[in-house]
Structures are given as structure tokens and as C-alpha cells.
Amino acid sequence: MTAPTSALPKTIYAIQHLAFEDLGTLEDTFYEHDYRVRYFEAGVDDLKKAFEFEGLVIILGGPIGVYETEDYPFLNDEIAYLKQRLAKNLPTIGICLGAQLIAHALGAKVYAGHQKEIGWSKLKIQNIPNNPLLPLENTEVLHWHGDTFDLPEHAELLASSEIYPNQAFRIGQNILALQFHVEVAADSMEKWLIGHTCELRKAKINIPQLRHDNEKYAPILESKSPQVLANVMNQLSF
Template sequence: MSSENSPKKVLIVMHQATSDPGRVGEVIRTRGFELDLRIPAIGDPLPATMDDHAAAIILGGPMSANDDHEDYIRAETKLIDVILRSETPYLGICLGAQIMARALGAKVCEHHEGYREIGYYLLTPTEVGSPLFTEPMQAYQWHREGFDLPTGATLLAQGELFPNQACRVGKNAYGIQFHPEVTEAMNRRWATKAAHMLSDPGAQSAEAQFNGRRLHDTGLRAWLDNFLDHWLPVQASVSNDTL
């Protein structure tokens, strides 16, 4: 498929009416893609095929990949099969990674000692993590559940409390436990609206999070740019006047 005829839309699945694709949405738009934002939790339908999309992202949310009683969680789990069968580039962030893992038969559950990751935590690349993870980095997290590595998946980065932090499935489907999309405004909003969670085991205070952001956000932004260089088809973002 030529770049002129390649689909230009990136499907982004969110989970609340107030959800925001944040920095991921911003940088994808700057690369020449249209965002197709859908919130199945409030009734938006999901596509039956990926023919009209260059890539797909499922973002995080406060619900669980185990919430089979929710129609939209079942629909998103089925969408994973559509995405993987079509070999459409996929990125699952936090809940989106957990939904992919569960769709592939892996377990999603809380830490056995009740720990959370809320704030900045160290990620360490595996031997096969390069070129997406070239060195240890501090990444922003907000989750109470983690995922087991699906059969056949490749582990790319590890953490101490939740060992599986990033994985690849097939050619171009990725699940990451951390949140490169979070802007400063989102960080402050989460820390305010969910302040009750900051006393949970393992969670960092709001002040520690904001200090961590000042120290580590530049590196996380650089990681996102590097990831997108590898993840999205290069030809899809080439402008017509360069052809």
C-alpha cells in the first residue's frame, strides 16, 4: 500500500467521558495522523475491522480487564483479536496492556502484597528490549493490577513490584504498564481526584510525583518519540509533496 493511500487515522480507545489522550494524542497529531477517539464505556461503537486505521491504542482507566460484566470490556477484548489478526500496529497503555494480556490468556491481578505503583518507578530493559528500551529509566505509573506475560510474548522491560512492564506480541503489538501520555495537567488532576489512593502501599505522595516529573519527564518524552519512530509505519506519515 502506498503512503498516499494508507489510512491516516489512529484509533484511540478511552474509558471515561473526561478521558484525555494527552501527550500521546498530541505527538501522533504532529506526525500527520487524525485521531479517532472512541469511548465504548459511554456507548461509542468499536470498528469491526481495522481497514480504515493505521494503528490502534487502548488507554488506561480505573476499571479492570477482569470486568467481564461490562459490555465494553468484552468488546475491547474482542477488538484485540481483530487488531492482532490484521497485524495493525497496537499500543496498550496500562489497562490497554492488561486487556491484551487477558485476551491472550494471561492473568491480570493485583500485587500479592497489595502494593500499588503510583508515581515514578524504575524500569530496566531486558536483553532483547533494545531498540525501544536502551537504558534504565524512571517511568510514570498509576495502577493496582499487573499482567502475566502472555504465551509467545517478548518481555522488553521489567520493574521491581510489577515485573512485566513492557512486552511485544507478534510484529507490532505492544503493551506497556506505564503512562507516557500523562501531561502535567493530567498528573495534577489525577493526584487531586484520586488523592485517597496516595496512602496505599507503594504509592508516592503528590509532592513526590511532581518532583519526579521535573526530574524524569524529559526522558519519558524522549522514550515516547523513539517508540513512535519504531511503532507507526513511516510511510503513513510522509506528506504527499515528498512523494
């Protein structure tokens, strides 16, 4: 990652919904450039401090839906804090569930999709002038979700897939939502296969084939994710 040009605080806050879905290779990139990382566990920690942080906050993935507030009441606070954060235009990245939370907080509908999207496939990157954010054309990225969302009002669509049209969007310079996983580390993918075994079997996913694809594509994505991160951080406005 090239050195960020923004005056970004040197601590990154990450909100985690599942132990093995962490910052992955992005965490290593942060450390290489002298950033610190602090994790907050959703459902366990008080997230108010995290969402009020004026530096970069990254909201990570997880297997629950944003609409499951009756079963997971902590989502009510998380969504309320996120709405306040987005209203202040504080720098925020959402990945998978994090992207769905951003879409929901911005007033868009989040709902169960017509099929699970689990596995590796290429994105259709939108041809937007001066859009260097996602240098992932012709690159297989990891999808792992069943829910999808409508595009929020005033959002700029950045990427789509063959199955779901809304794979990435941004609001201005400081708010970015990625439905796909750009952060996965190649040497940690077996954790995903173990931790999500019930979902994989229910969706009739071929686990040996997915493992093979992980081994084939994850190192390539891992080599490109630092540049994605650099592009995002260099556009942040303080």
C-alpha cells in the same frame, strides 16, 4: 519523531477509558507529523468500528480491572472485539489497562498485584538483539496500576520493574503492550493527582512528593516518548 516508514493510515484511533488519561504528548507528536486522532469512549461509544480499523489503534488506561465485567459489562464486547483484532494481527498498542486487556485477550491471567505501583522508577530493559523499541534505559517512567498480568504465550518480554516483572511485551511487529505510562504530558499531571485522589489516599501515596517527582521526571520522559513512538510505528507491518 522521525517520519514513519510504514504505510500507516493517517488517522490514529484511541480508545479512552477515562477523560484525563488521553494520548498526552503522543497526540502532539502525531499532529506534528500530519496524523489525525479520533477518540472512542469505552462504555459510551460503539467500539466495533474502532477495533475493526486496519490502522493503528491505541488502547489507553483507566482505573477498572479487566475482570470487572459484572460491574462494567461493556468490557465483554471490548475484549471480544480485541480478540478478533489481535487474531488478525492488526497494529495495536495497549497502555496500562490497555496492556492488561491485550494480555487477557491473548489468554494470559490478569489479577490484582501484591502492591500498588504508583510513581516514577526506572525500567530494566531486556537485552534483545535488534530491539530499538524502548530507548528508556536509565529513564524514570510513570507507573500507575494495581493489577498485573502473566506473560502471554509467544510474547516477547521487553521490560520489567523492581516490583513487577512484566512491564512491556510484544507479539510480532504489530502488537505492543506497555504496563507503564509513556504518554504522559508534563503540563497535564495535576489532572492525574486530582482525578485519582481517592486511589492515592487509599494507597497512602505522598501527593506533594508525587507532584515533585512529576515535575522532575515528566519533562524528561516527554522528550523521549516521540522516539519510542517512532520506533514502534516504523516496525509496523502492513
